[in-house]
Amino acid sequence: MSASIEHAAVVRRAPGPTTIPFGPQHPVLPEPLHFDLVLEDEKVVGVVPQVGYIHRGLELLIDKRDFPDYVHVAERICGICSFMHGMGYCESVEGLFATIVPDRARWLRTFWCELERVQSHLLWLGLAADALGFENLFMATWRARELVVDVAEETAGGRVIFGSAIVGGVSRDPDDETLKRCLAAMRDVRAETLRLADVMIREPTVRHRLDGVGTLSHDDAYILGAVGPMLRASGHDYDVRSRNYAAYGEIEWKSVVETAGDSMARALVRIREIEQSFAILDRVVATMPAGPVSVPVRGMPPKGESWVRLEQPRGEVLYYVRSNGTRQLERFRVRTPTFANIPAMVAAFKGSSLADVPTIALTIDPCISCTER
Amino acid sequence: MSTLEKSPWLIHYDASSCNGCDIEVLACLTPVYDAERFGCIVTGDPKQADILLVTGSVNNLNEPVLKNIYEQMPEPRAVVAIGACAYSGGVFADCYNVKGGIAKVIPVDVFVPGCAARPEAILDGVVRAAGLLAERRRAMGRGKRGTVTEGEAS
Amino acid sequence: MREQIDGKAIETIVETIEVASLLGRVSALRAAGWRIVQILGISTDATIELSYSFGLGHEMRVFRFNAAGEVSVPSITPIFPGAYLYENELRDLFGVQIQCISVDWLGKVYDVAADRPFSRIKVTLPSSEGGRP
Ligand code: SF4
Numbered sequence: 001m002s003a004s005i006e007h008a009a010v011v012r013r014a015p016g017p018t019t020i021p022f023g024p025q026h027p028v029l030p031e032p033l034h035f036d037l038v039l040e041d042e043k044v045v046g047v048v049p050q051v052g053y054i055h056r057g058l059e060l061l062i063d064k065r066d067f068p069d070y071v072h073v074a075e076r077i078c079g080i081c082s083f084m085h086g087m088g089y090c091e092s093v094e095g096l097f098a099t100i101v102p103d104r105a106r107w108l109r110t111f112w113c114e115l116e117r118v119q120s121h122l123l124w125l126g127l128a129a130d131a132l133g134f135e136n137l138f139m140a141t142w143r144a145r146e147l148v149v150d151v152a153e154e155t156a157g158g159r160v161i162f163g164s165a166i167v168g169g170v171s172r173d174p175d176d177e178t179l180k181r182c183l184a185a186m187r188d189v190r191a192e193t194l195r196l197a198d199v200m201i202r203e204p205t206v207r208h209r210l211d212g213v214g215t216l217s218h219d220d221a222y223i224l225g226a227v228g229p230m231l232r233a234s235g236h237d238y239d240v241r242s243r244n245y246a247a248y249g250e251i252e253w254k255s256v257v258e259t260a261g262d263s264m265a266r267a268l269v270r271i272r273e274i275e276q277s278f279a280i281l282d283r284v285v286a287t288m289p290a291g292p293v294s295v296p297v298r299g300m301p302p303k304g305e306s307w308v309r310l311e312q313p314r315g316e317v318l319y320y321v322r323s324n325g326t327r328q329l330e331r332f333r334v335r336t337p338t339f340a341n342i343p344a345m346v347a348a349f350k351g352s353s354l355a356d357v358p359t360i361a362l363t364i365d366p367c368i369s370c371t372e373r
Numbered sequence: 374m375s376t377l378e379k380s381p382w383l384i385h386y387d388a389s390s391c392n393g394c395d396i397e398v399l400a401c402l403t404p405v406y407d408a409e410r411f412g413c414i415v416t417g418d419p420k421q422a423d424i425l426l427v428t429g430s431v432n433n434l435n436e437p438v439l440k441n442i443y444e445q446m447p448e449p450r451a452v453v454a455i456g457a458c459a460y461s462g463g464v465f466a467d468c469y470n471v472k473g474g475i476a477k478v479i480p481v482d483v484f485v486p487g488c489a490a491r492p493e494a495i496l497d498g499v500v501r502a503a504g505l506l507a508e509r510r511r512a513m514g515r516g517k518r519g520t521v522t523e524g525e526a527s
Numbered sequence: 528m529r530e531q532i533d534g535k536a537i538e539t540i541v542e543t544i545e546v547a548s549l550l551g552r553v554s555a556l557r558a559a560g561w562r563i564v565q566i567l568g569i570s571t572d573a574t575i576e577l578s579y580s581f582g583l584g585h586e587m588r589v590f591r592f593n594a595a596g597e598v599s600v601p602s603i604t605p606i607f608p609g610a611y612l613y614e615n616e617l618r619d620l621f622g623v624q625i626q627c628i629s630v631d632w633l634g635k636v637y638d639v640a641a642d643r644p645f646s647r648i649k650v651t652l653p654s655s656e657g658g659r660p
Contacts, residue, residue: 049612053435054389056468064467073464079393079489123396126403142403149400160393160489224609225563243585307539307580307587318565318580335565343609369392 017045022357033361033368035349042353047346055372062321062332067093067301068167070332077334078370079160080120081312083112085370086165088310089332091245092319093167095306099297103247103289105169110247111179111284112156112164113310114277119148120313121274124365125197128267131362132206141196144189151182169294179285190278197271201264210264214348214360217261226344227337228315229273230364233258233265240311251283263363270365273313300325312337314367336370379510380412381451381503384422386442388475389465390429393489394456398426401499406492408499419445424502425479426495428455430462431472443479449509451502454481455495457488464488541578541589546600549579552590554606556581561588563603566613568621575621579603599624 022035034053038046061073074089075082087109094101101109126141149159155174156162164172174182200206216226221234231238232255239255241248256272258265301323308319315337322331345364352360387395401408402415416422419442431439443452454475457463462471475481482505485498544552564580564587577600579590594600602625603610617623 053432053438054387054429055432055434055470056389056430056465057470058465058468060469061465061467076391076393076464076488079391079396082391082393139404142400143405146400146403146405158489159491160396222562223557223607225607238584309587316564320567322569331569333565333567335567339612340565340609342612367392369390372389 022361033366035357037349037354037357039354042355044349044352044354044357047349049342049346051368051372053372054369058373059332059334063328063330066327067323067329068297070329071165071167072163074332074334075161075163075165077336077373078367080123080367081116081314081317081370082158082160083116083156083162083165084310084312084317085334086162087113087246088308088317088319088334089321090165090167091310092306092308092321093301093329094297095308096301096304096321096323097297099168099295101169102292102295104173104291105293106247107284107288108170108173108293109165110251111281111288112152112162112170113246114280114284115148115152115155116162117277117313118274118281119145119152121270121277122148122193124270124313124362125193125200125274128359128362129196129200131358132200132209134200134203137196137200140192144192144196147186147189151186154178155182166294168297169292171294173293176285176288179288183282183285186278186281190275193274197274201267201271207264209356209359210267210363211262212260213263213356214352214363215260215262216344216348218259220347221261221344224343224347225340226315227340228312229256229266229269230315230341230344232256233269234261235259238316240309240316243309245308245310247284251280251287253280253283263360266363266365270313300327301329314338314365314370315341317370334370334373336367336373338367338371341366342371379423379503379507380414381423381499381506382421383408383413383415383424383426383499384417384419384442384446385415385426385428386439388427388429388431388435388439388459389471390456390458394428394458394487397489397492397495398428398455401492401495406496408496411500411503413499419443420447422446423450423506424499425450425452426455426499427452427459427475427481430458430465431475431478432470433472436472436478439475439478449506449513451482451505451509452479453483453485453495453498453502455485455498456490457486460484460486539587539589541591544590544592546592546594546598549590549592550601550603550606553579553581553603556588557606559583563607563610566610566617568617568623570621575623577617577623594623599626601626602628604628 017038017040019036019038022037034050036048037044058073062070071086071089075086077085122141122145126138129137152162153159156164156172164170216234218235221231222236237255237257256269256276258269303323303325305322310317317337318335320333321329324330348360385398400406454460459475461474465471483498483501485494487494561581561583564582567578569576574593577592577594581588600623602614611628614625614628618625
């Protein structure tokens, strides 16, 4: 036995690239993200993403469900952006029927979308803080996030799976008093979030780990098809909310753009978006119109197809439905933001050092559940 | 049960869940629900874990991973299946790539209902699993060598 | 095809093309500053229809053609290097024969329980051997 140890000690690894797996169970992420990293010493020279741990094939359920019932499946594409998934599916079916959704429903949808964005970005901020070694900040962020989740529960009925989107509008109608009270309850969260984010991005050790790390160039981001904060952090002003779905056309907002393209820029985009979303929430409640919250959508969906694009916390998502004139739609397709971001993510990893891989992964904020569906 | 005898260490595995239940598991560990007040701590190492929390259903790819984690855990151990997916596949039960609940692969002690499961329910599941752990520990005759267990002391 | 958003119609132009002209059309779009949005497959009983979507600002343009059976489709990864995931997905889930994808999982991108689960037609594929790369 001792002989073999001595023997092992004199065998040197031949110089050249080594491949090591990152994931699928990695402490920084709750989800099974898996990469094969090709390393030359400490430097990442190649990355092969490995997916499939969460693939369910839920797009195929579309012809096993009636079209109004599929919303429940669509909401569970991903628990972090569940309302937007449900709503995106509804909008695409409404596109088939050419349904006009009542104003109040559009405003409520906007409210829940922004609530979800705040919730998702806070979740990200917490996980990022944890990955950078600030457990305390993680806990504090999640405590703040709980208040946002409480508002979701009070207004929509669910904590993570909101369950309030239906084809033709929304299923819940919180009154204006409730909405105002909820906003007031979130005022502290808003201040607290700003304070926490400020603590994080001023901290020299954080800056050291994020500044200039995992840079994605302006051109790469575009050509590789990146979306959302990842694209905007590389200097592209592209936010699908400018397509004026829901009430975004009638409410003032501005897309958040950074130009550096590094991990810090991606973090800053999200942090500024939290603040922006709180402001949108205020405006939504202030201008909330009265009226019904849904219109009945009956009968068979007309033959045809419909495309819808929305801006989720992680970026542009695309929904596609095709109907053959029966109650079961023929095809449902969702192209989720992380799916589009994977090639850009791979590009951001290349050239970084192994120790930076977890933090870069976090600033990209991948959502594996929606990627694999 | 009012107090826990030991501090159970948790390990969380995300089989093919939609993230909804995972977020709630994480929420359980953060200040508002605070599972740590029961002495629970999340570990990434199955060899140090007492309770396995599983969200989501099994498929071909994650089945061996799940089995592997379970087999590495020392006895006594307990398994908590969280959410409708972990019970039966939930809304995804009809999907071609979903084999069904995790009970098909490893023995489950506590099923936590919900889609998504509420943090309160998850906490309850953890506490129940901790109770089972204590029973199993006694059944295994631990503590007979020198130390006195709670039950015997009273 | 019209996409209705709040009564406002935003044009999504769908164009049926020949497989042979795919690469030419796609490179023309890239030169004009478009980006890739997605590739979609739809299987009917007889064929698999592919729709390549590209976006520029709010506009979207879709190239559509049928790719059943022996039709072999060139990979667009030389033009849009980020398209490899879509193409692997199409090949593994639908059985579309896409040639020369830059990052290739050899039929195991998801490692699913069924063979070509999204396809409703019978296609004979050359067997793809080997595990994940
Ligand atoms: S039980 Fe529901 S919320 Fe939980 S993972 Fe499954 S689908 Fe998601």
